[in-house]
Amino acid sequence: MFIGVDLGGTSIKVGVVSLDGKILYQNSKPTYAGRDFQLIIRDMIEQIEDAIDCVNIGIDEIRSIGIGVPGIAEAHTGKVIYCTNLSWYNIPLGEEISRHFGKPVYVENDATVAALAEYVAGSTKGIKNSVFLTIGTGIGSGIIINHKIYSGSHSAGSEFGHMIIGENFYNCNCGANGCFETLASATALIRYTRKRIEEGYKDTNILRMANGKIEDIDAKIIFDAAKAGDSLGVEAVDRMIKYLSIGIVNIMNSLDPDRVVIGGGVSKAGDYFIQQVDDAVRKLVLCKEIQYGDIVLAQLGNEAGIIGAAFIGENII
């Protein structure tokens, strides 16, 4: 059995996971981000002890502990290089947990963990090469190459959200302009729509659908407006599809995976949206004669964080 930990800005979730990827037990506590890291680690240890007790096993039956974090971490040493949400920089997370339990501890980026969860128990089960994109407020990503996690030589890879693919009217938090996540995330969609309304775009129901409050315009409203034929809704969604397609084409032309998986909030826009992205991608790939990988929706939900984390140790090079 494995322990999988999903450490987020809001909650710490811990699960006991079977060798075939089933969650046997899980618990959750608020993270209270901003606390001293030692306090967060103490809570995490308590949750792991609770989980082991509750499934009535001993620690010797645990093969390894894996932790997904919203940031960049060295998988093998378990050092968290940084987590903006938690204000963590160079935190020896893996070392502390490993010292307590006497077990190997692996730490990875949460989007990479979600990619692995899909590989273990979801949309890319058993598939050799895949790229996972989680599209919400930003764009996170994970790469599976030759059945293993790939995070690069300095644990800084698989950050497709920061691939520069054009020019944008606002800069990314990372300081660059034109990052994929500033052009094709839910945030990108919302900011573009608000900007157009602020510029004086009138022939749209979107502001009304948000009860006249520009700050209440969200991705669902914009997608609903687009489906109903609202001209600004269509314009904003078409722009998002254009850039999402460019990002995926860049993945096809560089990594040429068997499959690209879309998860995160935007995946709720559903099959119609994915179909339009797929059509646009096929027109832009380098070699039209080649049947590139397919584009599918993620299959796992909230449990991906625990399942993927549990399997890090089994799937790193």
Next chain:
Amino acid sequence: MFIGVDLGGTSIKVGVVSLDGKILYQNSKPTYAGRDFQLIIRDMIEQIEDAIDCVNIGIDEIRSIGIGVPGIAEAHTGKVIYCTNLSWYNIPLGEEISRHFGKPVYVENDATVAALAEYVAGSTKGIKNSVFLTIGTGIGSGIIINHKIYSGSHSAGSEFGHMIIGENFYNCNCGANGCFETLASATALIRYTRKRIEEGYKDTNILRMANGKIEDIDAKIIFDAAKAGDSLGVEAVDRMIKYLSIGIVNIMNSLDPDRVVIGGGVSKAGDYFIQQVDDAVRKLVLCKEIQYGDIVLAQLGNEAGIIGAAFIGENII
């Protein structure tokens, strides 16, 4: 020993290569591109036979034959999916050569072959993860992951030249707009400079340096002008550096290799040019605290095509 074949649009080069990456003998013949593929294959077989004879060995001492082609090929089956220069589509190159010699034959893209040559005997010797860019009329690329060639699930990967990174005033041959190679190759540099002159840019010596013939403006003239402080030369080279940096940042943020290698004609612009690209890259990478891979010039010259091809069989998954 291995046989390495560098099949180009102009010449077919064949070499016998030792296990430690030395060329023991090589010969070369014109390709006469456009001929029936059987005639090209016949010449290639003759050249291989000649090479084996000339080093006084038997065919049993050859472990495998590798061939680099200017297009997309399936490494294991040896099928060339397409080579624009040769007008080849779905040519069973590997099968024909393998049937003749009774040896395993592997076929790969020429930029991937050059990446492998650098790994075997050049700038990335023994390095786990690297990306090679050959920048000339276009941008070719090769990926080494975990000490092996990586070309994706359909042999269509490592085409970073067709990564879309912005908007451009002309479309790429592939049909897309904003491909890396249309913004950062020698061709991109030349086309941009010519366009600016055609638009009426006067305060420049570049046209004079080409003896008043706009069609004679080449990359060397533009680089020389930039070094001498010519304002259009500086503008055009700065634009190229901007886009070359964006392309490399995208490689850092996605694959995070140990090293990025620059080869091809543009690498002759030298250390000063690379230093400027390097500086620009460091400002754009996602995590400024991380020491990403370095950017270096390729070490091998014309012999890369033979050396790299020879080692394909030893370095594919």
